[in-house]
Amino acid sequence: MTRSMSMAGRDDYDALVVRTAYGDDQAWDELRRQLLGARGVDCKAGVWFIDDPAWAGASTDEVLEASRLDPGCCVVFIADAVAMEAARHALLAVTTDTRESLGDEEYEAETVFGREFRVAPGAVLPIEADRLLGRCDFRDYCCAAHEQPDGVFRGFEGAEPGWWGDGGAA
Template identity: 45%
Template sequence: MRPIIDPADVDDAGLVVRTDYSSDVAWRTVAALLDAQQDDDGWVYHVVDDPAWAGASVDEVLTAAPKSDGVVYVADAATMRDPYPLLAVNTTTREDCEDDEEYDYQMQCGREFRVLPSGLVDVSANLAIANMDFPEFAAMAQADPHGFYRGSATAQAEDAPEPTPWDGWVPCDGHLLRRGQTLRDACITSPNGRYALSCFDGLMCLTRDGVGIWMPVGQGSGTGIELGPEGELRYRAATGGTWPLIPDFGHLAGRRKRWPENERGGPGPAVGAHALAVRDDGDIDLVDEDGRTMWSFGTAHHVRLLDDLHAMAITRPTDALDE
């Protein structure tokens, strides 16, 4: 039986459990890399270094580990080899989720991914404040040529080995993103010309009259957007890999707004869309062959909020300045 990991010992720290004891030299390197990630802002790691954990499985670690902001890091045999990637494991269970849809979302890119020590703070800090979710980091690791999450989206691109470029990009026509087409270093515009959805250097951005009003999390240099052959909206990496583009609206009205369910009851059924369009009110919609909305990103809501805030700012009375 494995030792108990006391939640009081972990507290708010990131949890790292060592399960491989084949090389103390390699472990000292890993430990030094972990120490380098403990920053001045107080981000620290609680390391379980006890031979009683030698050879432990991921399931054994999950059974004993506190939730620790949804992730626990395992230092296994693969961690003891350069570049020393730890195994990040999602601690979320079905019981933690409101429904099957939420659990399927958490597991859509797998329960675990490899993260280099340089990326640990990025993962832990963003999960702790719910700025990003586990599957978003897992998707970026899957898009990496060696399957690692390396740090921020910028570092992910800069530190990765030189990839073999994918040459299957099919530019869109500037007004609609149709099946089989890609949006990369280009934009599509609304019929009235006021709104534009662009994707440059892995960053999506919706603008009105040239001013940015909505930008989701970036996905790394060279990434584009693609509407697949079955109408599924997805990211396409510079090397050709794909993963679902699942909107992240934060926690509006207490829960995340997501795709409708697919045949298996999971997220991601953009299947069947004919095109991606930008509307005259700023909405970004998946549409059928007749241009009717099948599903919307709801970005017109952001437009209305900004307009309301702007109206409040210019109508709010100001105190007279003392002469």
């Protein structure tokens, strides 16, 4: 099956969310509401949705391969079956960095906790923006998720509400 991702018009600060599970449209609508509701009034970040049934059942690697065609995409967020079936809809966040793009040593350091983690919808927007601004590395988020009992990143403790601190509600 041929899959493509239209990224024309996507801003570098837009979080890329790819839907790969199509069994529950109500869950998808709720997830979209949570993502879009996390935007503050002054937030310039947005969400770029890929909602095409051609992506149904796509693997993480298939999504990554297509998302890497956009050089401005640092992290891709996947609305997979786990995200769609869970009450809180924690998306799978996956770095687009590769061993080839970073080199062996830097890639190993960046992915010390893995190349992916779960993230609450309310904490998605800061990740893409902060990576582009150089405030945090992927490993910072992955480590924070790794430290949580359920493995879900919801924001950093003590963060300013409305930017990083609201993620726990989702």
